[in-house]
Amino acid sequence: MLYAVVMSSALPPFPKPHEPFETPSLLEVGTAPGEPGLRADAARNRARLLEAAARLIAEHGVAGVTMEAVAAAADVGKGTVFRRFGDRTGLLMALLDHSARRLQADFLSGPPPLGPGAPPLERLRAFGVAVLYRTAEQLDLQLAAQPEPTRRFVHPAAGALRAHLTMLLRQTVPGGDCDLLAHTLLASLDPALIHHLTRQCEMPMERLEAAWLDLVARVTRTDPPD
Amino acid sequence: MLYAVVMSSALPPFPKPHEPFETPSLLEVGTAPGEPGLRADAARNRARLLEAAARLIAEHGVAGVTMEAVAAAADVGKGTVFRRFGDRTGLLMALLDHSARRLQADFLSGPPPLGPGAPPLERLRAFGVAVLYRTAEQLDLQLAAQPEPTRRFVHPAAGALRAHLTMLLRQTVPGGDCDLLAHTLLASLDPALIHHLTRQCEMPMERLEAAWLDLVARVTRTDPPD
DNA sequence: TGACGATCCGGACCGAAGTCCGTTTAAGTG
DNA sequence: CACTTAAACGGACTTCGGTCCGGATCGTCA
Numbered sequence: 001m002l003y004a005v006v007m008s009s010a011l012p013p014f015p016k017p018h019e020p021f022e023t024p025s026l027l028e029v030g031t032a033p034g035e036p037g038l039r040a041d042a043a044r045n046r047a048r049l050l051e052a053a054a055r056l057i058a059e060h061g062v063a064g065v066t067m068e069a070v071a072a073a074a075d076v077g078k079g080t081v082f083r084r085f086g087d088r089t090g091l092l093m094a095l096l097d098h099s100a101r102r103l104q105a106d107f108l109s110g111p112p113p114l115g116p117g118a119p120p121l122e123r124l125r126a127f128g129v130a131v132l133y134r135t136a137e138q139l140d141l142q143l144a145a146q147p148e149p150t151r152r153f154v155h156p157a158a159g160a161l162r163a164h165l166t167m168l169l170r171q172t173v174p175g176g177d178c179d180l181l182a183h184t185l186l187a188s189l190d191p192a193l194i195h196h197l198t199r200q201c202e203m204p205m206e207r208l209e210a211a212w213l214d215l216v217a218r219v220t221r222t223d224p225p226d
Numbered sequence: 227m228l229y230a231v232v233m234s235s236a237l238p239p240f241p242k243p244h245e246p247f248e249t250p251s252l253l254e255v256g257t258a259p260g261e262p263g264l265r266a267d268a269a270r271n272r273a274r275l276l277e278a279a280a281r282l283i284a285e286h287g288v289a290g291v292t293m294e295a296v297a298a299a300a301d302v303g304k305g306t307v308f309r310r311f312g313d314r315t316g317l318l319m320a321l322l323d324h325s326a327r328r329l330q331a332d333f334l335s336g337p338p339p340l341g342p343g344a345p346p347l348e349r350l351r352a353f354g355v356a357v358l359y360r361t362a363e364q365l366d367l368q369l370a371a372q373p374e375p376t377r378r379f380v381h382p383a384a385g386a387l388r389a390h391l392t393m394l395l396r397q398t399v400p401g402g403d404c405d406l407l408a409h410t411l412l413a414s415l416d417p418a419l420i421h422h423l424t425r426q427c428e429m430p431m432e433r434l435e436a437a438w439l440d441l442v443a444r445v446t447r448t449d450p451p452d
Numbered sequence: 453t454g455a456c457g458a459t460c461c462g463g464a465c466c467g468a469a470g471t472c473c474g475t476t477t478a479a480g481t482g
Numbered sequence: 483c484a485c486t487t488a489a490a491c492g493g494a495c496t497t498c499g500g501t502c503c504g505g506a507t508c509g510t511c512a
Contacts, residue, residue, distance in 0.1 A: 039459060039508060067499065077462030082500065149372050149418035154426065176444075180414075180437040183423070187413030188406075192375035197409070200380065211406040218402075218445050265478055268490060292468065303492030308470065310490095 046084050048074040053091060062144040065092070092145035093157070096138065100157045103134055107164055120171035121222060127165060128212040131189045136198065136205060142191035153183075162186055172220045181219060188215060272310050274300040279321060288370040291318070318371035319383070322364065326383045329360055333390055346397035347448060353391060354438040357415045362424065362431060368417040379409075388412055398446045407445060414441060 038046065052073035056064050067088055071078040085091040112118035113126040135142055147155060153162075162182050169178040169185075187193075189212070197203045217224040264272065278299035282290050293314055297304040311317040338344035339352040361368055373381060379388075388408050395404040395411075413419075415438070423429045443450040 041508070042460060045461085066497090068497095071462090078499095079462055079501080079503095080460075083460075088499070143375050146375050149369050150421060152418050153422040176440060177433070177437050180423075180434070181441070183419060184410065184414040184437075184441060187416065187419065188410040190413065192378050193409060193413065195376060196379040197406070207403070208406070211403050211410075214402060215407070215410060215445075218447060219441075221444060221447070265489060267478065271490085293470080294468070297492090304469095304494095305471085305492055306490075314469070 042084070045074065045076050045080055049076060049081055049084060049091070050094060053095060057095075057141070062092075062140050065144070067091075089145055089147045089151075092141060093147075093155070096141060096145055096157075099134060099138065100160075103130065104160055104164075106130065120168050121216075121220060124165075124168045124172055124216050124220070125213055125225065127168065128185070128189060128216065129209055131161065132194065132205070132208055132212060135189065135191050135194050139191065139195055139199075143195055146191060158186075169219075176219075185215065185219065188212065268310070271300065271302050271306055275302060275307055275310060275317070276320060279317060283321075283367070288318070288366050291370075293317070315371055315373045315377075318367060319373075319381070322367060322371055322383075325360060325364065326386075329356065330386055330390075332356065346394050347442075347446060350391075350394045350398055350442050350446070351439055351451065353394065354411070354415060354442065355435055357387065358420070358431070358434055358438060361415065361417050361420050365417065365421055365425075369421055372417060384412075395445075402445075411441065411445065414438070 049070060053065055053070045056069055056073060065088075067081050068078055070091065071081045074081075081091065085094055107114045107123070107127060107130070109115055113122040114130055115123075118126070146152070152158065165185060166178050166182040169176065169181050173181060194208065197208060198205065213224055216222075275296055279291055279296050282295055282299060291314075293307050294304055296317065297307045300307075307317065311320055333340045333349070333353060333356070335341055339348040340356055341349075344352070372378070378384065391411060392404050392408040395402065395407050399407060420434065423434060424431065439450055442448075
């Protein structure tokens with residue numbers, strides 16, 4: 001169980017300033033490459049670190065995930081953690097990577113209505129609902145893994161979601177500025193917002209779900225379902 | 227000029243965990259109370275600190291605004307900075323307070339189409355455009371003043387914007403879930419997003435403006451202007 | 453197998469945010 | 483004008499993220 005969250009990451013081994021955005025191919029998605037081209041000891045330490053981090057979260061919550069604590073728990077030097085994951089956000093992102101890949105696989109090649117086969121409008125609806133519940137499931141981790149504002153939109157995982165959403169919008173809102181609409185729609189599914197609404201305002205998830213469906217209907221100028 | 231940004235703040239003298247949200251009354255807005263009930267020395271130091279912070283920004287950019295640097299520049303102890311502003315975010319927010327109040331005054335009691343007098347739909351359009359340009363003007367500061375995710379939506383200034391937006395939506399989208407729609411619309415004006423679009427994607431402001439108008443049209447199910 | 457170069461390791465080190473608490477001072481009160 | 487006390491002050495201290503670089507290790511090629 002601990003293990004499910006532990007293997008693999010799409011992050012580059014070290015943060016290159018402006019790596020060109022790379023959409024994960026269908027072939028890659030769902031595999032757990034474990035960072036090919038990593039030296040044996042490096043790969044071993046990487047796995048240890050992720051395992052240690054997951055254990056720390058289970059025991060002390062996300063706040064207990066200190067870079068030094070993780071290093072110590074993995075019996076590894078602190079520098080190693082940073083070399084492998086870049087920064088704390090990178091480490092937490094790596095923990096989320098497994099579920100991110102699963103979600104991507106689901107809407108890229110899974111069964112309808114999320115995957116291909118259903119009409120775009122229905123996929124759009126399903127997309128938001130899926131993201132919504134996935135985020136709610138891992139809210140604490142998602143929240144803590146939020147990068148600083150200037151990097152929020154350049155991260156590959158966010159980019160993949162946005163690319164897919166944009167694609168669905170192009171099929172649904174031919175006349176619109178789909179890139180910007182995608183940003184807006186994604187923003188309404190932001191972890192921080194979901195946290196605020198569900199935990200601070202105590203709204204039920206059903207209301208958020210309904211709001212997504214309503215928003216999609218308005219943006220696409222269609223009728224709401226049911 | 228330095229001075230314009232320096233006076234007053236709506237922040238509580240010290241962060242009370244769950245202060246009930248307080249909509250600023252029309253009478254308050256536009257005045258620069260300078261924290262009534264503050265001891266003379268405290269008020270003096272507060273002013274000094276804001277002045278010092280503004281000077282540091284002018285000289286070294288937002289990154290140069292270190293709590294210790296500000297304290298030193300104001301010839302004051304470090305503890306004083308934290309007691310007065312709570313944390314770094316609080317200090318930066320206080321620097322933005324003046325322009326925040328002006329914006330509020332503009333849409334609460336200024337001339338149409340932003341202020342009362344124009345039809346709600348037009349006020350809605352003007353609102354977004356105003357927020358958009360104000361944010362773009364102070365982008366660096368707005369970005370740096372972004373609080374941690376869990377506080378992003380509880381801050382009074384954000385709350386005031388949202389309250390006003392919600393009010394306009396109720397008059398324009400009677401059937402909708404206006405609270406959530408307000409969140410979504412505000413999210414599309416988020417400083418981090420504007421930064422990404424204008425600086426990292428190099429989109430012109432005109433496109434963002436057009437996207438806002440389009441979004442409003444879709445959400446309200448009306449025709450776009452012009 | 454032995455040697456070499458690229459990669460990785462570790463932990464000392466640094467800077468900055470935020471805390472703590474003993475000391476000082478503003479501003480009412482008799 | 484003492485006197486009192488709540489408020490404010492200051493700066494040492496703690497914690498944590500992130501950097502650096504001398505030394506250890508891996509993998510490869512002769």
